[in-house]
Amino acid sequence: MSARPLLFATSLALSSVATLAQSDDPTAPQLTPQEQLEQIIGSTAGQPDVDPYQIINESYNFRKEREPDMTAAEFALYERMSSMVETNPTFALQLLETMLGDDQDDSAAFDLALGNMYFSEDRIDDALARYTSAVTKYPEFLRGWVNIGMIHYQRQSWADAANAFAKAVNLGDRDAQTFGLLAFSLRQTGNTLGAEMAFMQAMTANPSDTNWIGGLLELYFINGRHAQSESLVRELVRLEPGKAENWMLYSSLLVSLKRPLEAATQLEIARELGTASPEALGLLGDLYVGLGLIPEAVAAYGAIPGDNEQLGAARLLAYARSMVKDGNLKEARSILAKIPVRADWELAKPRLFANAELAVAEGNWTAAQQAYATILNREPLNPYALLGNGHAYAELGDAARAEFAFENALQVPAAEHRACLELANLALADRRFPRAVQMLNRADALEPSSAIRSQIARINNLAAQ
Known part of the structure; x- marks a missing residue:
């Protein structure tokens, strides 16, 4: 009886490598469109670029129509020392402090x-x-x-800052900067609704300040309100067409809205204006690949500064591997056929992995084994190639070579756990129950699992029969 039928006959819940990871590091995080947008806009979007000293210095000016007056004595002293404020603030401070000793309260x-x-x-x-x-x-x-509010803002005491700025707004302050400071402080306290309203007020007071647009966008992105974001992003592009990140932001937003052709169009505009960043050109190439426009994709990748030929091939390989993962085997094979063969190992290796993964998906185990073996000739301890090689031999019915491959994989920490499971599977196929239990115990020691322990008990019952 072969290893695979016995595996299912006994309901042994073992991992396999029927589909390998799409990269040499399968744990590498992949950003979602949502995360990409948040990364581009940044968590400090909308934070006012303010100089607290300038704001407080401006408050030296009196607003007699709605603010308290000094006493005559205070004002006389203030007039005498006001000329010293900028040239000798320390002496001016000493003059003011001379009034602190009397019994009369100082005015506000x-x-x-x-x-x-x-x-x-x-x-x-x-x-x-x-x-x-x-x-x-x-x-x-x-x-x-x-x-x-400015002091609390400097100290990042956001709740106290928000309370002070809110009081100023309630008293009639309609300055865009005050609304912006209030908005960012509220955002930092988690009051996103209040922050949204304050950012809108700041935009109304000064619609050409992109700080407030960025702040509102960041709030929208957090909540996934992409459709509402589009008009704001367009305004950013209109106000600052020379900023490459604005075009990247717009195209990324359109991608998240599932409008890839429009996203590519915007990136082409940025390319014509000379404001497309390398990241934007890479995204443009990716979009063309997704739209099936491979020559256009190659041209976009070719416009990226540096070793663009290698970068373009790497991106196409990554896309082909993702197509294999998604089951689009015909498209994956078509893309692989259009990528020039390169001798450098940084491109040869992912191509071999792509060929192997495509062969596995198509059930062509001979081709898969050959691709994995080629990788192992260059990297004998590559964990994914070791596991893939063993799995291919097992599917070809060559249990001896499969076991040898998995034994080698045991020596590599990244492959050890899965190799234990595969060796247990092979041992179980030959009814070598002690060997199967030994490998499962080793796997459980590496990554404790109640499912594995349950299977150990079942195998022990089989051995006792």
């Missing part, structure tokens, strides 16, 4: 001025205390809330 406006001076000297805790005192005395002190 004076608290703000003193807080600004502390901030300029990097006495941040003292500055925050003064700003807090100012808004406590005068809760509608808009500039005080903005400055409090």
